[in-house]
Amino acid sequence: MVINRKRLVFGAAAVTLLTITVTSLGVHSQGQALFKGSPKELVDEVWQIIYRQYVDGTFNQVDWQAVRREYLDKNYSNKQEAYKSIRTMLNKLNDPYTRFMVPQEFKNMQVDTSGELTGVGIQIGIDNETKRLIVIAPIEDTPAFKAGIQAKDIIIKIDGTSTEGMDTNHAVSLIRGKVNTKVTLTILRNGKEEDFRIVRAKIEIHPVRYSRQSTPQGPIGYIRLNQFSANASKEMRGAIKNLEKNKVLGYVLDLRGNPGGLLYSSVEIARMWLSQGTIVFTKSRFGDREREVATGKSLTKKPLVILVDRGSASASEILSGALQDNKRAVLVGSKTFGKGLVQSVRPLNDGSGVAVTIAKYFTPSGRDINKQGIIPDIKFKMTIEQRKKLWLKERKTVGTLADPQFAKAVEILSEKITTQYSTSIEKSAR
Structure with missing residues (x-):
């Protein structure tokens, strides 16, 4: 196939x-x-x-x-x-x-590949079990993110209109609008309702940002990937190459709140970290299996820790699952969203379109991610208050030692760096 x-x-x-x-x-x-x-x-x-x-x-x-x-x-x-x-x-x-x-x-669905768009900056879906309209994740630095919208929030009203029985297309049409206009989302979170009045904006998204962080163990590379868009792999490649030039000892890849995106983008990025092995395979109803594998062209073999949470979905789960199954990375954080279905988008003769689920995807070891999610190797959750403080009040501390999950990732990474360094010395002495 x-x-x-x-x-x-x-x-x-x-x-x-x-x-x-x-x-x-x-x-x-x-x-x-x-x-x-x-x-x-x-x-x-x-x-x-x-x-x-x-x-x-x-x-x-x-x-x-x-x-x-x-x-x-x-x-x-x-x-x-x-x-x-x-x-x-x-x-x-x-x-x-x-x-x-x-x-x-x-x-509207055919978003410009430049990553420039107008809206509030969230991904939404329908919860399979409750049939309610749910936030997959807010996109970083967008109006929805700054307003405090979170992954797993239930949208019960849009400008006062109930979302009961509403499909995602209708919801999209209500949430979108002109720049500087306002939309009110009524959110149900932990049993409590709250209104979020959000000003729509023109949003320019750069999927990758990175920095060289000083730690007690030495310099490490921090890379935050916000989405798997058309230009994500190009930006990721640039980040890794730059950090390699800066002699980092290891990496923390941050996929928290990353709601997914394109399949080929996640596969290309996995190949930058993985020298060999299966990345993902999909199964259609005909029993056909399409398998993606590493190509032996990884950009680095240095230790890697990946941060995930409940907002890490779909393509994020492909990447983290592939690197976990191949023992290339250690995952730290909380269980991911659990979305393992593949959609193909088809144009119709009159200009309308249909998205159809055509396959399920599985990690290299055969795990079915749909509804189950990826379980991190090291579970490290943050409280609601910690999340609010980190992501809304003190955003500049994300990806620094003041970020609790990042600090835990650095701790794990330091152990991996020490082990790799000791192994290298031992081999050299033989």
């Missing part, structure tokens, strides 16, 4: 983040020829995509043939009626990540 990796995304529906490359499918059937040019053709086009590509051959225990008969027996006087039926049809799959987008929604 050949997969065009650049059009695959990991993570829930994005308010602002994902960079998506799409290709046309060209699905046609005898039935579609009969409906050509009619709203019914669009309904059948979506049905065909699901029929041919959906990850579960049982269609989540739904008689998909019967669904086709039901929805093609209907008469549609306009596209709006067809759109409504398509959404109802897809809801039968009970999969929040397989979703339909009208032309404007589809256009």
